[in-house]
Amino acid sequence: MPIIEIVFYLFGAVLIASALSVVTVGNPVYAVLFLVLSFFSAACIWLLLQAEFLAIVLVLVYVGAVMVLFLFVVMMLDVDGEQRRLQIGRYLPVGFLVAVAMAAQLFVLIWTQGLELQAMPEPYPESFSHTRALGELLYTDYLYAFEVAAILLLVAIIAAIALTHRRRPKTRYQDPSDQVKITKGERVRLVSMASERETSEARGGNGDKS
Amino acid sequence: MTLIDLQLALPEIFVLSMTCILLLADLFIPAHRRGLTHLLAMLTLIFSAILTVRLMMPAGQEALAFSGTFIRDRFGDILKIFSYLTLAAVFVYAKHYLRQFDLLKGEFYSLSLFALLGIMVMISAGSMLTLYLGLELLALATYALVAFNRESLPGSEAAMKYFILGSLASGLLLYGMSLLYGATGTLALAEIGQSLELSTTGSGLMLTFGLVFVVVGIAFKLGVVPMHMWVPDVYHGAPLAATLFIATVPKIAGLALVIRMLDDGLSGLHGDWQMMVAVLAALSLLLGNLAAIAQTNIKRMLAYSTISHMGFMLLGILAGTPDGYASAMFYTLAYVIMSAGAFAVVIMVSTPDHEAQEIDDFKGLARRNPWQAFLMLMLMFSLAGIPVFLGFFAKWQVIAATINAGFTNLAILAVMTAVVGAFYYLRVVKVMYFDEPETEQAIAVPYDFKALLSANGLAVLALGLFSGGLIELCISAFLTG
Structure with missing residues (x-):
């Protein structure tokens, strides 16, 4: 078995396993991370096909930008995985219908087009x-x-x-120069008052309650 | 790409550079000197006009650049010059409004100029790709202009509706274009035209499907029935300055879209699209004119009037001959001039505490501002198509083209609906001249506004009396060398 096939099956297996994990794991953060893994494996398979530009763009755009956004959103929203799992029965009929429709489409496609093995295209020269x-x-x-x-x-x-971008009239802004220029006199107000004295009213009030 | 390519696209490059300069300069201009931004924008437009006039292509010649994605011809040059001048007029009218409503910001100018750039890209589009990109550039800037007054709830609502329906229409148009690409294997409009002429199989199913989607997309962008739903709401909700913009310059782009797509690209399918365009035109004429009668809001009334006028313009397209296209072009240019003037008067009547919305706001305008009321009278007469004014000759040309194309029934319908339409235009005149004003006080407007409005109103009369020049210009746009 040539090395290219081994690599292909390896990445293919990782891709399918991680894609399955995306829908089966309970924790949404893990699901997003598995999606990252599956994108990455797909990018590796594209590299095998010498589509290096697509592979790089997939990693840069999807893994680098889109999935990070996904992670942000998932972490910000309080998604309760257990709660979702309980409701799965409600969507089962719809999901089943969609699955049947997709399977039928695939079947028709294979029925009409056939499923013959395609020869591996000639590799491009190294300088390409x-x-x-x-x-x-x-x-x-x-x-x-x-x-x-x-x-x-x-x-x-x-x-x-x-x-x-607008300045709302009610919004409060910090003005660093004002903050620096402030003097002690503006912040602290010294009040001269008589020294401490027992407040009998407060005591009496507490006593009534208890 | 060579230097010649860049030379051909000089007006576009100039407008883009100046817009970017304006965008940056505006950041350093203090709010109370916003007039400088206005001046810079006006200078941009004036110099673009001079540049385009000097580089104008002779009749019947065309030049391709950037591997055929860009096309320079006389038709495009004339439309571009009209776009600059119309936008300059829009800026002068809008400044008065924006200042009154405390909306005078640099973004209005930069967004409008970017929209103009989109229009120029559309006008000069040699391939479906650039046509679509220009359309999106125009649309994106226009959505933002409609939502320009963020405090206004109707404005945000209108922008939302416009955005959602507009994206849907763009999607339909793009889908149609992709089908055409699939059927012909090329994006270049000229090559599509050639492959359609050469093909012996006639119109295949894929081509017809593509054509239908493209026509639906175009119909939406023009705002003709049954894709007209957005027009009254957007005209109504948008701030008047944005309404004035939407009602004028993009109509020129609409014409360019129709001519580039249906004539340059799909003239081989003329038999297929003729009936579609005829139905669109007939429905627009009927619904636009009938619905306008019921309106009490002047912006909505003018919106329905736009629908009927776009229907009229499509009548010129029907024939598929250079004469027909020239009449459609003449009609569009005439409509843009009249529409700019009419909305300018609506802006004039608006005061900071009260944006003119109702036809009743025009009560007794003849006693308050006799000269401006007279200008409005001429504009309304012209929109209604009463003889000696520009609108009459525009209608005449289009109806002549329709009869030449053999659609006598449609021509009769057009005349009848025009008579119906005269009712609501004349009602505005009646309100201005025979109703009692609430105050006798004249409305004060700046001098540049007054001067331009006078020129605009008189142009409707002068171009009507001497319509030959403009007609010649339009015919020269479609001469084939």
């Missing part, structure tokens, strides 16, 4: 780089569209800031 190929296309043929897409993102930022 998807990143370079993509970059060359993006910065020549699609330069104009690429730039317009960049402006689109800029407008999204401006619009978001214009719509959310």
